[in-house]
Amino acid sequence: MVSAEDARDVDLSVRIGGLRLRYPTMMGSGCYGSGEEFARFADLARIGAIVLKSVTRLPRLGNPMPRIVHTPSGMLNAIGLQNPGIDWYLEHEIGKLAERPCAIIGSVAGFSVGEYVEVTQRLAERPEIDAIELNVSCPNVASEGETFACDSRATSEVVSAARAATRKPLIVKLSPNVTDITVIAREAESAGADALAVINTVRGMAIDVERARPRLGNVAGGLSGPAIRPIAVLAVYEAARAVRIPIIGQGGIASLSDALEFFLAGASAIGIGTANFTDPRVPERIVDGLAEHLAGQGARSISEIVGRANVGFADVHQYEGDAG
Amino acid sequence: MVSAEDARDVDLSVRIGGLRLRYPTMMGSGCYGSGEEFARFADLARIGAIVLKSVTRLPRLGNPMPRIVHTPSGMLNAIGLQNPGIDWYLEHEIGKLAERPCAIIGSVAGFSVGEYVEVTQRLAERPEIDAIELNVSCPNVASEGETFACDSRATSEVVSAARAATRKPLIVKLSPNVTDITVIAREAESAGADALAVINTVRGMAIDVERARPRLGNVAGGLSGPAIRPIAVLAVYEAARAVRIPIIGQGGIASLSDALEFFLAGASAIGIGTANFTDPRVPERIVDGLAEHLAGQGARSISEIVGRANVGFADVHQYEGDAG
Amino acid sequence: MPARVHDTRVIAREERAPGVMMVTIQAPALSAAVFPGQFVMAELPSGCAAAVALAIYDAYDDIVSLLFFITGPRTRELAALAAGDSLALLGPLGNGFDLRDAPADVAIAAGGVGIASVLLPARELVRRRSRVRLFYGARSAALLVERERFVQAGCEVTLATEDGSEGLRGYVTDALEASAPAKLLLACGPTPMLRAVAQIATRTRVPAQLCLEETFGCGVGGCWGCVVPVAATSPRAPRFPSNEAGISYARICREGPVFMAEELRW
């Protein structure tokens, strides 16, 4: 049996660049509003950080409805970055964040390097913002349908530029929709990222067979939830072997056991998104569970288990399991 | 109400190159053995084709155990191409296929272009084999951890070479683990493929948190089942816009409604793999359901609905749903 | 009382019609807190998918009941709950109907599962001495579940079925249109029906409150997955910059689910 004191003594804090989080749990961007929406159901003092909904330079109305489709053990979303734009955001929204009892991480999206830089700089200037996450997995108008995070040169460019725009911790959020995530991960690291968020949603779509048309107003969307967890665990496992900066693992985490998979794969912290829609008590349960689990193992801090199951790959011949 | 005769009149046949299948259902490679294993539970005369387990030039023992892990609405596998090699296969196994009441498609895997060519040629020579599927989503020893289907030049090379080795219908099976599947799809088409199988499994892994190590003997594996269906539907939707050759859509199909999603997205035929592990009656139920559904809509053949929901994408700004 | 997670217990489960379930739940605090037109997010025992948005159909003593159609895997999982099972409900959520005025003559239009959102407002209006006429439509007679409870609640009930198997043949909006205009219209049902109600309201100049539905993500305002276009001038428009056409997207789960017909720009 693990005593409550033992569990309380476990150090769950984690460092992302210069920022120290009391808990290694971050609420995924776009899933947790600005925290206010969930404050009635969850104790924000017991989470590490809220990553705000991504903000762009100009206001965006977002995609037409429907924006959400439920799928087996997951969901598709295509919100389309609905947000009031950085001017309005700084004027009317950001002040409310001051009283949050956890770290606040601003998420920046854009359609050009210039936009990323402007929004990063203006957001990071504000004392309410503890760190910046670059959502580089969003549309890049310059090259049809591609995203920054799908192209290593573009990633490098936008991360370098954002790096120059702020000294606050900089997290780069990677897309799983790439042939080799380690290439992008290394680019982001050498361009100055303090941490990587792995992964954003997986591209997917669903069709309404009665009406013979795509279900989402935007046709394609991003898949999240437990369905993508095996994809996310592998992405973290690979990225952790490729870079030295901390990784924030996310994708389908809904329980203590799920969270442990990510830490053992090499994540220093975890993101929780869709599971908040399943039950807003999940983040607190995970934090309690982690403390108890670590105490039970005689560990003193979460860092002791990070990467412990990351034993590399068998050999090149057998690397691709999907060779089946 | 749809009468039984109406349903019986519906033409479910489909053409893949020169091969006509009575039903548009193909049992996914590696999931259905050589058909014999399932013949007790399913009426093979009521399926379109069996794609055999992939064969390589030399015998392969395959990966260490465990080779399978169940995940939310899906499963990971890392079999590692266990097979007796082409010599043995031609001598001892292939003869048994003659009596199968459906089409038989040989699946070829390899580690070099030469291997693909040799196995394709020797397999295709045999009268028991109606068509060849190139499993180019398997390890390519020449470039660490990459697969042929992740590289457009390699795809082009191996498909051209295999094309030259046989005049039987040639199907190329694509991997979803790429930044842009349309690039590879186009290469395969221009290199002479008669059809594309979209998709193979999605790379993933799972960790045993009690023992702090990867669950699969091979560390990484391939994710299949309903969890990946939204990913597969989008891949088919995109590939169908990129090429003119027929597409065999697969990934998580377990019901009539799932099957319709793929046809409406642009698939001419469908593959059923993991659902056979859920219930071996699924393929027959889908065929019955398709006939009834089409009759109910007054359609005379399955081809009438192929691609009917493929309306393109909204616009470049809103293309990437995972911009969230 | 503010919304929170209620750990409740299922008392009874009943299949009221093929695919239509009524689940009765012991939930004293929730029952006491609910306002007509509010909803809950019902958490699935398997924990593998997002919670399901369901109207609070009835609430009395320490009981809450939910009435829902089995339309997919999540409602199928909820339908498998048995007496004694525990169930977590997040709520009460959303802004309900605005019943402050309680005019003398109120018409309520409910289509299909929309019936689940209108019992509580009907009862409240009757209590406050409004005449309440319920227009209740479904595909066929078997799906007209729960009409007695409305009669008991003191409503005048008019039925309509698309196949004519009971009441008027046709849409519930046909029945509504054929009747004398009321002073207030409440409606809940599929979107095409609500659009028709909004047209009737405009034509007859009766204020209408529409209870909308959409596929929800979070249900609490955090994901912007459930929006509907509204006039930027509407009190329910988010205080965000609107587009050139004066349109804003409001969250159905947070700013709604009840909207005034005239503020919608759908």
Place this chain on the structure above:
Amino acid sequence: MPARVHDTRVIAREERAPGVMMVTIQAPALSAAVFPGQFVMAELPSGCAAAVALAIYDAYDDIVSLLFFITGPRTRELAALAAGDSLALLGPLGNGFDLRDAPADVAIAAGGVGIASVLLPARELVRRRSRVRLFYGARSAALLVERERFVQAGCEVTLATEDGSEGLRGYVTDALEASAPAKLLLACGPTPMLRAVAQIATRTRVPAQLCLEETFGCGVGGCWGCVVPVAATSPRAPRFPSNEAGISYARICREGPVFMAEELRW
């Protein structure tokens, strides 16, 4: 009778210990067809995941019963089945124990859920006048479910628990080792236990038949997901080329699940 899909109905469900379920099923054809040591693939009602491999625990009259531990989402779904629910079972599958000889003195070792595979062979051996000694181990007393049924079947039962809460303290293989060698050993349980049984068998020169478990994909031989290394010379080795070390991979679902200890190369 060949294996096929049986559409059956659940008669009763009982929680025998925390997390240990017994489901009793009406399945005449299956009950008549089963051979000791065979298993079924139980299809999940939700259809969202692969069927679950379960031993046929008991079979009599037109009844079949399954005994299983809730270890994950799929067994949790099966555990939610209630009397009257329908359930599709694929089977009987696999090759059972080889009981042709039925020697005078048979020892059976069962660890944890392994107990589910050994009732039918025990009963068959008793019927054929073998002395049958069952060594049955679990973590603690509460998990030693179903021992009475073995006593009723005519077995001599020795219990062992890891925490000493009942019977001998220690592993079931300790109890087996401390007893007089039998003429035949049957065993089912976790892999480490089966390895220990195999060692005892080698040391005491008693032939041992081990019923193996692995995570299955198809359960019918179609996916090669469930292999175990065997000597290429074994009758159960697939007729494939072996590797240089003389090892072949046999499918547990098809060539097994019962293997002779001496043919395994694990």
